[in-house]
Amino acid sequence: MIVASLFAQAPQVPEGFFTQRDPDDLSCVAENGFCPGWIVENFERYVDPFFEHVYLVAVSVAIGFAIAFCLGLLAHRQRWLTGPLIGATAALYTIPSIALFLLLLPITGRGNTTAIIALVAYTQLIIFRNMVNGLRNVPADAVDAAAGMGLTPTQTLLRVEVPMALPEILAGLRIAASTTVGLATLAFFAGAGGLGAQIDAQINFKSNVVVAGGLAVVLAAALDLLVLGMQRALMPWRRAAPA
């Protein structure tokens, strides 16, 4: 947040703060404290940033998953690509996030596109690596049986290998989703909105930081539950009790 404070201007007093009736609240707000009354009154202002945030995360994770999934399939067919692709995605992952947002600015300009490109880049390592590991850990006997019964390589991949690798693939998706929720709070560096912009707007005001940050946590938890639900729905065999 050091960079953030450099960029942030002196805290402005938001409009409407002093129309509050409750004197306790007034002083609380004046002291930049944690003020439940203020939060209830002003919750509305977080709705748009929240959905911007959801949008950034959903689009980035979806695109990121699609790319990493295809790269994973490719690397599974062309084994020699695995090493270079792991290297490339790992290199992307090590670029400090703020640096990446700022680096992209001259190329793609300010806005959601830049933010999404950066966020997609960060999902690659986790999803790709889990995908490759998942496919590699599929028991050889199931693959051998599939081929031996006359499934083509593509049928074997889509009907046997991918479904059996799904637990690891979805585990990667879960981590990627929560990481992206966090990273997206920095997307305002690229000129995108979201909860990060809201935090940054009043970084010294505790109520603001708590509400915006809290919403990010809630979003991360919700996404986690969503993927978990997908796991249960897609993998009934994992719940089947062994004999």
Add this chain to the structure above:
Amino acid sequence: MSTDAASLEFRDVVKRYPGADENAVDELSLELPAGEICVLVGPSGCGKTTAMRMVNRMIDITTGDILLDGRSVTERKAADLRRDIGYVIQQIGLFPHRTIADNIATVPRLLGWDKQRVSERIDELLDLIGLGSEMRDRYPAQLSGGQRQRVGVARALAADPPLMLMDEPFGAIDPINRERLQNEFLRLQAELRKTIVFVTHDIDEAIKMGDRIAVLRKGGRLAQYASPAELLMFPADPFVEDFVGADRALKRLALQRVRDIELWNGALCRVGEETSAVRARLAEADLEFPLLVDGQGRPKGWLSERGLSGERVREDIRSRAEPVLDLDDILRDALSDLLSTETMYGPVVDAEGTVRGVLSLRAIANALNIAPEEVPSSAELASGALTQ
């Protein structure tokens, strides 16, 4: 319900893996008539799996050819060929994410069967392998090892292929269940009459399952190709002799039933019969003591001298007629019964319990001199038992 079984021929088949300096399979030539089980047997690493997997082109043939019903397996697209060949491996390879029904339906669905037909086939196969239809919606993890193996066999049989490849299918099963599965499978085969290539490293399993046995030695060279009885009686060389084991005479006994050998004549007698008639019969018999039987001809025991001392036969038994053997008993089991009751003879009864002769250790020894052509394979024994 069965499509016709296919004949199979290996013609000078060679496999050399890239980078290997020795062939894994070397100039292998074999002919297998339709409807028979050919067992590939040999020590670990001798190329059994390699030879088998070239049939469905899971491994490419280096030189030579494999013909299925006279047609080269290389003529067809590999995936099409494989849908026509049942495939069972030791690790079974059931799909853990698919239900038992879906596992069994794999090949029929690839072949585009309609739903109704697939569903009926699943029921038919579950019935065939003795699993209830409540198993349909279970997952493989919910089955025992033996049940999974049965499902593996059912899955391979699903589209009724004319040829089955089985690589140590019962290798991972405990001995008791393995024996059960082997027997079940032989019964199934008696009905289905598929052409089967069966790989094992266990000579006893080979003898039990095979109509013909191909013994391979290191480097994938064929040491002998023969019926089980011939293999046991005339091993081609010291390697085969050593491989079939020092107890090969005993193993041959496992291929015969009591009804297959010439039984001894015993003198039967009933209480109240004239002893002179019994003595006349004794003179003709192979055995010096008469066997006392009841009104239905069922054995009561060996008669003592005193029982014969009067005018008429009295019920005076020197020893009980144990063990009582059945015409359908496997000769090796019958021998074991004789040995464990420490006796040289036992009455043999038919299904009604009526005495049909006497089995003696000497009769068994004589049986080992029968020409191998007359000794059936276990597969034939199983089908014989079925038709009775």
